[in-house]
Amino acid sequence: MPEDRPETTPIGKHENPQGSAMNFQSSEIAPAKILIVDDVEANLQVVRRRLACAQFDLHSVKSGAEALRFIQEHKPDLVLLDFMMPEMNGIEVLNVIRKEWELAELPVIMLTARAESAALISGLEAGADDYISKPIDFSVLKARIETQLSKVKSKKSLRQVNTALDERVTMRALAFDQLREELENEITLRRKAERELDRLTMDSDNTGAAAPEGVEKTAVDVQPLVEIVDRIIRAVSDGKPVNQALLSSLKFKLLELG
Incomplete structure (x- = not known):
């Protein structure tokens, strides 16, 4: 007998006269x-x-x-x-x-x-x-329904994984940007100290006076340190793993600066 309005009442959730041989949905998951x-x-x-x-x-x-x-x-x-x-x-x-x-x-x-x-x-x-x-053929229809639902689920999972990876790459890039900024500030301070040391040394040479006690002229080549940081940042930006040798070199250079 024709209906006057569309049937939109959920059915099939409790009816199961033939058992659940092709039950795609777990009881703990909302049915599709x-x-x-x-x-x-x-x-x-x-x-x-x-x-x-x-x-x-x-x-x-x-x-x-x-x-x-x-x-x-x-x-x-x-x-x-x-x-x-x-x-x-x-x-x-x-x-x-x-x-x-x-x-x-x-x-x-x-x-x-x-x-x-x-x-x-x-x-x-x-x-x-x-x-x-x-x-x-309803056995074929059920199989194709399950296939399409599985595809959607897989694509959603893949998008979630990609989003998580993007967030990790972004956080690592931000961390290395912060490290680079700190290193650049450290390099700037050390270069300023070296210029001041050069000035004191020149004053001492001109006047014949000894340099202040405990002050030694040191020259640290910071260019290799900058290059190491640049290589690490490029690797993170490209989504590549950071070479452990680079991190070891960075640690060694920082110890030299210290």
């Missing part, structure tokens, strides 16, 4: 939210019933406009989108989805009774992640 879009109520009921054993959080709508509104308000984890629908077909819905959501953010699997290569290519070119031909 899947939106089914088809203008034929009988098709929606079949898909919902056959996917119920997988323990997904299932929602359904019967038009492209309703699908876009649901996606905007509730952001599903995956969309099963019928190809042929009145008013707004699957390709048109997909074009709107891809203007806001990338493939990695919202996977879409097309459901189509058209097996022609041109129709399949048009769906993939519009941004579909995969497609299933009708009549649906």
Whole structure:
């Protein structure tokens, strides 16, 4: 019996007449939210019933406009989108989805009774992640749903790892920038001290007086130290590990300055 409004009540979370052989979601993890879009109520009921054993959080709508509104308000984890629908077909819905959501953010699997290569290519070119031909082989559909959800999870994990690595590189670069600044300040102070020592020595030579007690003229070549710091900073900026020999050289040079 046709419904007057789209079915968006989560189902499949507690129904499991066939056991949980293909249960993709752990009891400790929120089930994946899947939106089914088809203008034929009988098709929606079949898909919902056959996917119920997988323990997904299932929602359904019967038009492209309703699908876009649901996606905007509730952001599903995956969309099963019928190809042929009145008013707004699957390709048109997909074009709107891809203007806001990338493939990695919202996977879409097309459901189509058209097996022609041109129709399949048009769906993939519009941004579909995969497609299933009708009549649906539900074991294949479940496997492809799980594959797409796994891809999204892997991409999210990879982005988190990359973000953490970027933060580590940034922190190390900042630390070495601070070290460079401290070294430059130390070098400036030592050069100033050397110039003052030169002045005192020249005054002593001109007057014949002895240099102040405890004052010795020292000359430290700071250029190698600057070069070592530059090499370390370049390595950090390029995301490369810092050569331990460079760090040992830096420590040795600092001890020389001390």
